[in-house]
Amino acid sequence: MRRTESRPQPPVTAAEGDEEREAGVARLFDLHYTSMLRLAALLGADDPENVVAEAYYQIYRKWRKVRDAGAAEAYLRSIICNLTRMRIRHLQVVRRNTPALRVESVASPEDSVLLRDDQRALVGILRELPARQREALVLRYWQGLKETEIAAAMGISPGSVKTHAARGMAALTRRMEARR
Amino acid sequence: MNTVPDDMERRLRETLDTLAAGVHPARDAYRTARGDWRRRERRRRIVLALLVAVVFTVAVAIGLWVLNQAPAGNGAIFTEPAAAAVHPDGRG
Numbered sequence: 136m137r138r139t140e141s142r143p144q145p146p147v148t149a150a151e152g153d154e155e156r157e158a159g160v161a162r163l164f165d166l167h168y169t170s171m172l173r174l175a176a177l178l179g180a181d182d183p184e185n186v187v188a189e190a191y192y193q194i195y196r197k198w199r200k201v202r203d204a205g206a207a208e209a210y211l212r213s214i215i216c217n218l219t220r221m222r223i224r225h226l227q228v229v230r231r232n233t234p235a236l237r238v239e240s241v242a243s244p245e246d247s248v249l250l251r252d253d254q255r256a257l258v259g260i261l262r263e264l265p266a267r268q269r270e271a272l273v274l275r276y277w278q279g280l281k282e283t284e285i286a287a288a289m290g291i292s293p294g295s296v297k298t299h300a301a302r303g304m305a306a307l308t309r310r311m312e313a314r315r
Numbered sequence: 316m317n318t319v320p321d322d323m324e325r326r327l328r329e330t331l332d333t334l335a336a337g338v339h340p341a342r343d344a345y346r347t348a349r350g351d352w353r354r355r356e357r358r359r360r361i362v363l364a365l366l367v368a369v370v371f372t373v374a375v376a377i378g379l380w381v382l383n384q385a386p387a388g389n390g391a392i393f394t395e396p397a398a399a400a401v402h403p404d405g406r407g
Contacts, residue, residue, distance in 0.1 A: 157349075160352075161345065164345050164348070165345075168340055169338075169339075169340050169343070170346060172338055172340050172360065173335040173338045176334070176335070176338045177331055177334060177335060183338070184340075184341065184344065188347075188348045188351060190351075191348055191352070192348075192351070192352045192355060193354070195352045196359075198358070249333075250330070250333060250334070251328070254326070254329070254330040254333060254334075255333075257326060257327065258330060258334060261327075261330075265361045272327065273331060276324065276327050276328050276331055277328070277331035277335060279330065304323065304324070304327075307323060308323045311323070
C-alpha cells in the first residue's frame, strides 16, 4: 500500500512573515523603483525620492493585503499620484502664505537634462497644468497606460480620465501654438 | 471637442522620455529606504504597544475604582434579615 505523505504545513511565524515581506518588498523595489521615481519626478514632485520611499513604506505596512505583483505596481502608482498631488498642493499653500519662498527654486529634472527649447517650453506648460490633467497626460503618454489603469491610479472614472487628458492636451497644444 | 495633432502627442512623448531618462536612482536607495521603513515600523509597533498598555491599565484602574465604590452592605434586593428570607415550611 502506498503511503501518501501529507505533512501539516507549519504555521508561519512572525519572523518568517517579516522575512517574506522584506524579500517581497525588495523584489518590488528592484522591479519598479526607477520607473516610480521617474513617475514622481514627471508628475512634478520636488522630492521624488521621499515620495517613492513613502509609497514603498505604505506597501511594506500593508504587505499582507497586497501580495500580487501586478496589484502592487498599480497600488504603488496610485499612492505616488496621491502623494505627489498632496505635496504640490501643500507647497502651493505654503508659497501663497509665505511670499518669501516664492523666489526659491527647487532643482527639477529638466535642470539636469539636455532639453531643446521647445521641449523645455513644453515641460514648463505641463508644470502649469492642473495636477489631474498633468497626471492623466504623464500616465497616458509616458507610461502608456490604458484608460482603466489610469483611472485606477488616479482614483477617478475612465470618463473623467478622458476629459482630463483631452483638456490637458488641448491646453498644451493651444499654448505651444501661441508661443510660436 | 478639440482635435489634437499627432505631432503634439509625439513631442510630448519624446519630451517625457527625455526628462525621465535624466532621473536616476541613488546607488544606496534601497538600503536608505529599508532603514527608514524598519525604523518607522519599529516606532509604530512601540507606540501601538504603549497605547494598548495605557488603555488596558486605564480600563483596569477604572474597573477597580468602580468596584471599590460599591456599597459594603447588602444590596437593595436582600434587605430583609437572613432568617426572614427562609420559607416557613423550611424549603428555603
